[in-house]
Amino acid sequence: MAGKSGASEGRSGPNLVQGIELAPLSPPxxxxxxxxxxxxxxxxxxxLRPGDRLPTEQALMRQAGVSRTVVREAVSALRAEGLVMTRQGVGAFVADPAARGQVRIDPTEMQSLADVLQVIELRIAIETEAAGLAAERRDEAALARIEAAADAFAQAVDAGENAVAQDLEFHRAIFAATGNGFFPRFLEFLGPLLIPRQTVRPYLEDGAARATYLSRVREEHGQIATAIAAGQSGQARIAMRRHLTASRDRYARIAKAARDQ
Known part of the structure; x- marks a missing residue:
């Protein structure tokens, strides 16, 4: 596939698609x-055909009315689905259908709190081990990334933000610290869906309750980061399992309250 693509570019350059126009996205x-x-x-x-180049980040931001972070997370999710491939410094291109992966979690599947709970169960199994491996294998650069992510999350929470992007980066940093390239690849299948509070936003209107929850998450992140920094793999696993189990239990309570209404 690579050879064919290269030949095509040699004749006329990559196909930059100008023919689609996306209407602005509307919250919530x-x-x-x-x-x-x-x-x-x-x-x-x-x-958008195989080999076509997606509109630039700036174009997608302008057309859809979203931030650069949203665009980058969307491209990351499309890459995880096998729909696009990215080339450093060039852009994102539509992938050949024959090369598209079959295993993925489609964002459209996340339609209920029951779906959220099932994904958290999957995360407990995978991320508990990832935290332990990160404690055993992290180097200075990996540890610096984890600590920076924990600090960024804490600052966002203190500023009253939802801190979704910072939360995602914290977990990405831990997966990267395992030294096992398959862990980050697995995380790409979840992408921004890893952070469930944006998926179930309609259920979380109580700002005080959310602030209390995020404050607790900040403490849990700190405990995980401390264990990893100390090389305590067993404690890192315990801290990660406790963190994710608390998240699962919280959304289980929210689901029950929604059913009882």
Whole structure:
């Protein structure tokens, strides 16, 4: 596939698609998931063809009315689905259908709190071990990334933000610290869906309750980071399991309250 693509570019350069125009996205939808859905629809309908280059970040930001972070998370999710491939310094291109992966978690699947709980169960199994491996294998650069992510999350919480991007980066940093390239690849299948509070936003209108929860998450992140920094793999596993179990229990309570209404 690579050879064929290279030959095509040699004749006329990559095909930069100018023919699609995305209407602005409107909150309170999950903006990343919605942008993924729309771009996926363009690809599957054939309006974006294999080898076509996606619009630039700036163009997608302008057309969809979203931030650079949303655009980058959407492209990351499309890459995890096998729908696009990225080239450093060049852009994102529609992948050949024959090369598309079959195992993925589609953002459109995350429609209920029951779905969220199932993903958290999967995360408990995977991320508990990732935390332990990170404690055993982290180097100075990996540890610096974990600590920076924990600090950024704490600052965002103190500023009253939802801290979704910072939360995602903390978990990405731990996966990277395992030294096992398959862990970050697995995380790409979840992408921004890893952080459930943006998926179930309609259920979380109580700002005080959310602030209390995020404050607790900040403490849990600190405990995980401390264990990893100390090389305590067993404690890192315990801290990560405790963190994710608390998240699962919280959303289970929210689900029960929603059913009882």
């Amino acid at each position: 939808a999950n903006l990343t998931a919605e942008l993924v859905r729309r771009l996926s629809a363009e690809i599957r309908a054939g309006r």
